[in-house]
Amino acid sequence: MKILSLSLLAAALAVPAAAQDAAQVKRGFELYKQKNCQMCHQLGGQGNRTGTAHDGVGARLEPEEIRQWLVDPRAMAQKTGSTKKPPMIPYKHLPKADLDALVAYLSSLK
Numbered sequence: 001m002k003i004l005s006l007s008l009l010a011a012a013l014a015v016p017a018a019a020q021d022a023a024q025v026k027r028g029f030e031l032y033k034q035k036n037c038q039m040c041h042q043l044g045g046q047g048n049r050t051g052t053a054h055d056g057v058g059a060r061l062e063p064e065e066i067r068q069w070l071v072d073p074r075a076m077a078q079k080t081g082s083t084k085k086p087p088m089i090p091y092k093h094l095p096k097a098d099l100d101a102l103v104a105y106l107s108s109l110k
């Protein structure tokens with residue numbers, strides 16, 4: 001029994017980074033739906049066209065830029081000269097884990 005629990009512990013410690021990333025991406029996908037990002041963004045041909053389509057956004061933007069769009073969209077809109085209305089809503093009130101998950105998910109869209 002002791003050997004079994006030790007090997008279970010070893011297995012848990014050995015969870016590869018990729019599996020953690022995958023869990024974060026999945027959580028980000030759920031948040032993306034929950035927060036209704038598609039009220040303004042298209043993805044896979046679904047959603048509205050107020051903002052840019054998110055297909056391939058992970059190839060266009062660095063994770064840090066995606067995070068900035070979420071926490072300080074006004075500054076990002078100024079920087080990129082975006083005049084789209086209604087503008088992107090700030091999501092800086094979200095828990096860091098949720099922001100991390102959304103960034104991981106969007107970065108995975110390549």
Ligand code: HEC
Pocket residue numbers: 032035036037038039040041050051052053057060061066069070082083084085086087088089091102106
């Ligand atoms: C009220 C409408 C609205 C909502 C809701 C919204 N956005 Fe946006 N978003 C925008 C607009 C407008 C832009 C600026 C796009 C531009 O000018 O290219 C933008 C830009 C972005 C960008 C940069 C896109 C790019 O291609 O450069 C990301 C990433 C983003 N939004 C993520 C999200 C996420 C994630 C959510 C949900 C948590 C969300 N947005 C909800 C309107 C919205």
